[in-house]
Amino acid sequence: MAAPPLPSHHHRCFDWFANPNAAIVAVDASQPVIAPGQPGRAATAAAVIQRGHARIRVHKSRWVVGNVSVPDAELSAVSTGILQALLLDDIDEINILTDSSTAIDRILDCSPHLGQQYSLAACDALEPWLEANPDHIIRIYYTPSDRRWGYLPIHAEAHELVCGLQVPGNVGGGKMTIDKFKKQADASALKAWTDQFESPSYHGHNFLVLGTLDARSLSSHGSSLHSPPFLCGSLKTPEIPKTPMRLLRFP
Known part of the structure; x- marks a missing residue:
């Protein structure tokens, strides 16, 4: 019996790996939930980058975003992931994986909103790169963490990376x-x-x-x-x- 055909998004994922000049960027953000009366924790973010074809991990990083909301931290993760991917040589395709639909909506929106600085940074970096070659392309995919995308362990790696960074935040628990x-x-x-x-x-x-x-x-x-x-x-x-x-x- 022949195996059922893969969904279209599976084919597209395998296309990433077929392109040696594609950057696969998995990002995630976290803000631990603390019991009442306990010191707060700062929001953190992480990015893991692989190159297509050889699936070699070329970069990973995590950082403290600060006393912000989780959507703002996710926006920081997507923006930083884009900036780090653009530092790679001979990249003509960037594929971003995030489980934040809010970050997807805002990352290329330069109008006033919370976390606007991350959108401005991403747009400022992408503009010359996209204008340099009509074949350059960026795709941003919504990858819910509860779907367990087994064929994309890179996203799970980003999640584990960000959850491993615990930093005390504002004791008052307020956002700046x-x-x-x-x-x-x-x-x-x-x-x-x-x-x-x-x-x-x-x-x-x-x-x-x-x-x-x-x-x-x-x-x-x-x-x-x-x-x-x-x-x-x-x-x-x-x-x-x-x-x-x-x-x-x-x-």
């Missing part, structure tokens, strides 16, 4: 976002401003001190970006004289 960076910058500016203007050596005699209606001086507060420049001091609001006043009329 643009909003967090902005808040930290505001807090730093506020502290520096407050320290400077509350220093007696900086006050001098030309500074005015604003007071409240109940004779208390206003405390220094606000940021250099949004709030008015209130200065702190010890002067009190002068008392209003309580003597009666007459209205004078002039002819």
Whole structure:
């Protein structure tokens, strides 16, 4: 009995191995799930590269992405895998294997999104390579890890490689976002401003001190970006004289 024909994607995989100038790049990312109360772990990524025909592994690497989401780490993995494949000599075909559909959607999208820097890096590197020869091509394949692609052990190798890298992350478990960076910058500016203007050596005699209606001086507060420049001091609001006043009329 003849064996059933292989699916079309199997044929394409074997085409990779028939091309000696093809780079097969398997990438993966991970962020270990930690029990509540335990220190967090940074997201990590890995890439394993083989050349077609001889199926020789020519490169493997893993790295720390940081306190980011798993989709961002996957995007870092795909982008770095592309950059590393382009460093190989005489490569005319790049085949990326990833189990992240989000990374596939975003890797060639340069519009604003989380992890945009990885998309920009990949596009910037691919543009001259694709323009250099019309035969150059890149393919990105969605390879779910639960499918157990036995004929592609390179993907399992990338998964084992990334899972072997455990790095402590932000103990607070939070992700560093643009909003967090902005808040930290505001807090730093506020502290520096407050320290400077509350220093007696900086006050001098030309500074005015604003007071409240109940004779208390206003405390220094606000940021250099949004709030008015209130200065702190010890002067009190002068008392209003309580003597009666007459209205004078002039002819």
